[in-house]
Amino acid sequence: MPNAIIADDEDLPRDELRRMLAQAWPELTILAGCEHGEEALQAITRLQPDIAFLDIRMPGLSGMDVAHAVQGRCQIVFTTAYDQYAVNAFEAGAIDYLLKPITQERLDQAIARLKRRRAEPTGADSDLSQLMAELDRRLRAPAAERIRWISASVGDTIKMFPVEQILFFESDEKYTRVVSTEDEAHVRKPLKELINGLDPEDFWQIHRGVVVRADAISRARRDELGRITVELRGRDEKLKVSQGYAWRFKTM
Template identity: 50%
Template sequence: MPTAIIADDERMMRDQLRSRLEQVWPELEILAEAKNGEEAIHMVATHQPDLIFLDIRMPVKTGLEAAKEIGNQAHVVFITAYDQYAIEAFDQGAVDYVLKPADVERLGRTVARLKARLSVASSPTDMSAMLSQLAKQMGIAAKPSYLQWIQASIGQELRLIPVEEILFFQSDEKYTRVQTASYEALIRKPVRDLCEELDPALFWQIHRSTLVNAKAIAGVVRDMRGRHLVQIKGLTEKLEVSRSFVHLFKQM
């Protein structure tokens, strides 16, 4: 029975990949799950799996850094979002990858290739040169790993929301509101924690309780009381800018 480890810093993505693998490769045994590159390295050494599904962008150590240390201990299957450089590099080499969120049909094709490799007992690919070049192209070493998805509740449903679709976050004492163009959801993570996990070039803090997607800002107006209010594209609602963050809009 083939064995594997899944490494991704987002729990819902790990759960989704595990579920999809159960559909397309029911005989595959998932030995463990890791939430960062350091854990992935340790788990490969401990469990000695045939395969590791390794997310490229993870905290502590990236998937590329982890793959270098894992070396030929296991066949590496990278998990990646739609990244031009990654897909081009993988298509040109002998390295397998899964695009996320995992699609059953695409994952089935990857599984077919992996089964073929395992059936001939081939050694894991030496990826040292490719990993170095890929890290340079993607700027992995220079860029921190930011959240790409938010897990949020909508009634009784738990939904996975791409961060680029989120217009703003707004916290109260208990929950944080997640607003998209078409619906509203709730999470328990406060804005102060989101500030550390989201790309500051994309999400601007305009109030101690509010983060706004810079691409969703239609403009800034001042009301009769002299307050600065951010207008959000597609919404009539306006968000107050506290005095500490007014400087963000001096040139607008």
């Protein structure tokens, strides 16, 4: 009997997908409903499901991060409200993606692909070209607006940080610490909101509370327990990398 987990940080979409799956694929057992990426990664490690339905944008580890971390241990179907993530979803090993709000017709198509994958593992990519053609038609919206400046109030002074000079962001309870090549400050905006305006090619999330500029990293070190720390050019500060983001630093 096939089984799966569902990961979504919002209750309603998670419960609705569970209901739709129960109707369309009654043989499928849902082993767990997860509220964030770290919980999903733990559930996949512990329960070893056949399938994981992962929301792409979740607090902490994203669905993409979870997919990279599990490295093909289960079939991945991404759910997302944003078309622009779909190509990266296939690069992360997804068999399909479902655009929210999920329709029953589209879910039925995904279930059919999952069943074909289970029955014929060697022919799993037979309809990938069709999916990519569909994406090519859909992914023509303008790119999301990127942050160019970060402003922070320090007493009666407003500090301005050009985003290209920022080395890393670090969550600090209700604030976010912004560290640049020459200065630092705290802003009231939470890290999870700032992430939406950062280019994921330039800024890498390496921990639930840390986002670092990729080209500021000088080296990553692994200790005897396998824990990774990152060193930045021109700074003594070392940043911890959590397990879910360790895949970024695997050698080629």
